[in-house]
Amino acid sequence: MVMNEQQIVQLKAAIKTIPNYPSEGILFRDVTSLLENAEAFALTINLLTKKYENQGFTKIVGTEARGFIFGAPLALALGIGFIPVRKPGKLPRATYSQAYQLEYGEDVLEIHRDALTADDKVLIIDDLLATGGTIEATTKLIRCVGAKVKDLGFIISLPDLGGEKRLAAIGLTPYSLVQYAGE
Numbered sequence: 001m002v003m004n005e006q007q008i009v010q011l012k013a014a015i016k017t018i019p020n021y022p023s024e025g026i027l028f029r030d031v032t033s034l035l036e037n038a039e040a041f042a043l044t045i046n047l048l049t050k051k052y053e054n055q056g057f058t059k060i061v062g063t064e065a066r067g068f069i070f071g072a073p074l075a076l077a078l079g080i081g082f083i084p085v086r087k088p089g090k091l092p093r094a095t096y097s098q099a100y101q102l103e104y105g106e107d108v109l110e111i112h113r114d115a116l117t118a119d120d121k122v123l124i125i126d127d128l129l130a131t132g133g134t135i136e137a138t139t140k141l142i143r144c145v146g147a148k149v150k151d152l153g154f155i156i157s158l159p160d161l162g163g164e165k166r167l168a169a170i171g172l173t174p175y176s177l178v179q180y181a182g183e
């Protein structure tokens, strides 16, 4: 067990919930309030470090934009490189692209073709798992490059939105520090 009940309460207390953002009916779980809280931010990175250290990961991949905020400090803590997956037209070298659906829209993601090799063991980090569309697209990009996705870590998951099932269908088992189900 990576964390105790009191740490779960501490992280949940640091995450504000905004109803009807960015559109009617969405309960937005806002990690910016966690980032503003130095203790909660440090606890988040320390817990993820404990969970993922000494497991042979060679790279962290994080998805624009909120995946960068948590993926980059974790990569530093683990002593491995960080690869950004970005929205279209932002990466300067040759890329692979992948379209995907979001809880509230659709978008395209890209990765540098030469960022990973077939020997890489990748840990994907993002702030939040909702429908799983973002991470399914990110996984497809990593597999395009020939590397292996070994694990997926999130700060938050929203099990009611089906992300776990969607990722299980492509052979992946996500881990999250806190879950919001039916609340």
Ligand SMILES: O=P(O)(O)OC[C@H]1O[C@H](OP(=O)(O)OP(=O)(O)O)[C@H](O)[C@@H]1O
Binding pocket: 063, 064, 065, 066, 067, 101, 102, 103, 126, 127, 128, 129, 130, 131, 132, 133, 134, 135, 163
């Ligand atoms: O599981 P899903 O249904 O794919 O949703 C989760 C994704 O949605 C949010 O990103 P968003 O695309 O809003 O972009 P941002 O990080 O730039 O705010 C969030 O940071 C995750 O990446």
Ligand SMILES: Nc1ncnc2[nH]cnc12
Binding pocket: 026, 027, 028, 029, 030, 103, 128, 130, 158
């Ligand atoms: N409900 C939600 N809250 C915060 N970020 C999200 N990204 C997708 N769904 C979200």
